[in-house]
Amino acid sequence: MSDPSPSCAICYAPPDTCPCESERLAIAVEQAERRRMDEQLKHIREWVIEHSRIHILHAFTRLTSARKAAHTAYLSSLPHYAIYMQYSGRPPLHPQAMAQLQAQIAEAHAELKRGIDADWRASVLRYPEVLDYFYSLVELKLPGDRSAEVVNPPFARAGYADQGYDQRSPKEGKKKKKVRDETPAPERPRRERRDSNHFPRQNAPPVVPTPPIHPGYGPYGHGGGYSGYGYP
Structure with a gap:
């Protein structure tokens, strides 16, 4: 008995002799991730960046506030600084005292900068640390292996027919199927019936139906599936 395992769906080579299917599956996975995850990743990235930036700016503001307060206290402690500010930088001071005060003020401003x-x-x-923290707050939740969505997906309810995601209710589908089943089959001509009695059919292997070819199951019905997976 020959091996009943299916040949490669891409190049029709014998089973387990080519990498076509694994390579095309990797391509299909990347395409599915882009379709389903890119928008969510973009939203997560924007959320993390926004909150990280706010935290960094708040931390910087706290540091500079303390530094500016120390700077102001130091200037206030300088001799003649109060009269210097009172006369808007032109106090009636001895030139030597004035030069010394101006040098101290300039050095204090440079140190502040x-x-x-x-x-x-x-x-x-600190951005790497802060980004890691906010990314750690994001929860990626997978459904349970026994949940209804996993055990009974739409294509399973449709009998794995290549129809895409059928959004109709099961009752509607059964109703339409029942209407089709009740349609009487066309009657063959009398001569054809007579000929079939005289010439019985030969025993032949069953005819294998050709599966319909579609791009695959997408999130919005037909199309939008594994385009580029490599099926003819």
């Missing part, structure tokens, strides 16, 4: 840059760098460098 360096500190703010360091705070921003420290905040931005």
Whole structure:
């Protein structure tokens, strides 16, 4: 008895002798992921980025607020700083005292700028940690193996017929099938019936029906299936 295993659906080679089906399955999986997951991944990515950015900005604001408060306290502690501010930077001071005060103020401003840059760098460098945290909050939920959607998918309810996802109710489908079954078969001509009695049929192997060829099952009925899977 010959091997009843089906030949390759792509190149018709003997079973387990070519990589066609596994390669085309990998392509079909990638296409299905793009159709079903790209939009969800885009939404998740935007949500994670938005909340991560908000957290980074809040952390930076807290750091700079403390640094600016320390900067203001330091300036207020400088000699003659109050009168310097009172006269809008032109106080009646000795030139030497004025030069020293201006140098101290300039150095304090430069130190504040360096500190703010360091705070921003420290905040931005935390992005990997923050992104990982918010991605960890996302829940990917798979249905149970015994759930109705897994055990009895639409193509199983249709008897695995190559019809795509039939959205009609089972009762409607049975009703239409019943109407078709009640249609009387056309009567053969009398001569054909007589000839068939004189010439009995020979025993022959059963004729294998050719399955209909469709792109496959898609989420919206016909089409949108495993295009590119490689079937002729």
